[in-house]
Amino acid sequence: MVTHIRSTNAYSSKADSKLLGTVETLNVLLEHRKIMSQCIREMDAKAVNYIPDYAIYQRVKTYTLHVKSDTRRRVEIAFSTANLLQSHIVMDADSGQGENRLYFQESVLAVIRLCDVSLFKKLTDVQLKTHLQVLNQAHETMISGQYNFDLNDDDFAEFSDNLFMHVGRLMSDIRQNIVKMQSLSKDLEALTSTSVKGELSTAQYIAAKQQWLGEIVKLYERHILPVLLFLNPDTTYNDLDGLHAVISKIRDTFYAHKQDVIANNIQSYGLSFLNFYQPIEATANVVNRFIHKERDSLQRFNAIEQYYQHKLLPELKLTQSDNLNKKLMGNAAIILPKFSPNIRAFSRPIGYGFNDSPAYFKNLFNELEARTRDIFDSTDLNSVFAAASDNQESMHRMHRHNQLVDILKHIQLRETDDLLNMVHLRLTEQFGEYRLYDLINVLSYYRVHSNNANFTLKITNHFAQAQHNDSAYRYRKIRCLPIILRPLDNAAVDLINKEGNND
């Protein structure tokens, strides 16, 4: 109690004696309508018709945190309780309930609602029924003979004014609702996209999804459907005439009493109501589709989740258990064992090149001969490796190099696509002491001396990798081709002979 009063006092004392007029205050309210919008939203949420002054004070405080000082002063003055009261924006202030309640003019709230679609009050079934009852009653009094249908008669003038006020209000309510509903699909999108950002656990995802679904279904069933039903020309009620029926009846009664102007006005209202039906129906369809989509999506998600939780995850947990040999998932994680099982790549039979032609045997013996010679020659390699040690590294390298060259002089080159690979594999297999620079030595030797051995080396643009001591080295493949001196073919020989004869 005490704290409230103190805060109220502090607030009113802060606003200095300067006050603003109604137009100026309304100006500020609309210019900075975020403050009022939030207050109205809070008011609607609590379903009350007042705004406590501390709520306004808080909003003003946070809102003016980042504005210029003179703007802040202007806003603070405009929103001060004293100013709101004297400018008739607030119709009553009640401090008897422990907090200072401000009752705003309904028209001021309506103006602010007009600026912000989301503040429109939703039409409920009950509100619509009330409107319908009013119209039905009006029709009954019309046919009861209570009025003489003379515009000069005050009773009748009052009645028709009242009737138009009701129809007009109903129209504006429905119109606002349509605007709101049409912006609904945007809201739906925002609703669904906010909750999918970032990582979500399954439980959170399902909870979020069910919450939207709940909200949307409520909106659809409690607000959109009743309005749609209300506007549908085919709707009938037990005890009441439907909207279009009662409006036509009222119109006909006016026509019958020669009040054509009034009847025409009523008629045009009736047409407008009919026009509203289609946009609402379109919205209803959008929402309905959305609900179905979400329901289907939940169903699909449940199916996927079922397998994810009961097949994949348990098997994943097993790989993370203390069984050190279990690193990979097993058959238990297969979701549908009958769906395309046991697909595996299989090897095609390899053809053996057995043959009995002379060329085949020649090739075979050549290969055998080359391999045998190689074995004899390369036994000397051991002496190369025996000479190396960690001390005096460069000396030993030199030594190794010289000895290697001595051996290479004996070894015959063979035709190959990848000289490095050939040498490398051979050295790796046969000698544990093999270092990579031995390979480089061999290569540089061959590049200088290959011509002596009747071979030519071609560095190609193809790359390959060599593995050595846990490292991979990338290199250009070197092709080793024999230099073949081709005999001239018969045509060329003939040509030469002819030229000789001509001479």
Place this chain on the structure above:
Amino acid sequence: MIDTKQGSIPTGNAATLQNVTADGVMTSFNHLNQDISTRIYQRFTQGKIITKLGYNKLKSATFEDKDFTYLFRFMREFTLLYRLIGKQLEYNTQGEFFYISNFSDSEIDEADEHALKTQAVLLILGRYFEMTSRSIHNLADESLGFNDKDIAEISQNDEYKAICKALRFPNWQKAIDYMVARGFVFETSSNHYFLSSAGKAFCEVVVDANDNR
């Protein structure tokens, strides 16, 4: 009944390899085109499936796979052919694709690696899509599908990362490449992927199987 006089390897149209199928009908291979049959065999040896609709990455268009049509037309002959080398030619109706099922009698301990990998990857793709409010139907849509960004996002999830390792994939990109190589996913020219009819069928079967429980 195999005509042994011709040798065990059929040589072109000269081969008169004949056999009687289970239903007692004589089947001969004479009328089969050797080139097409060889190509089909090659595709199967690589562990691929053959779907009704293929996808041409360069033309960015789907096309009717001629090998599929051929298999379908001579299903009886091909079934017999593969049975003779110890394989089972299978046809999946919902996904409209052919595959070779290897009888796994000798290696009982070994997991069915293909089924494990493809199904786990498809399930996670589906789960990721549903959780980001996109339907699994979009996965199989040529114009929607998924892209590098989705793969990167899946790769960042710790649980998916662990599953990827436990499936013996070095990373998620490799997992998707595996799916592409097997024919469950098509790659388009713009680093963008979508499920083939086989991949789509799996997702549908998963949902249906759960509905019918």
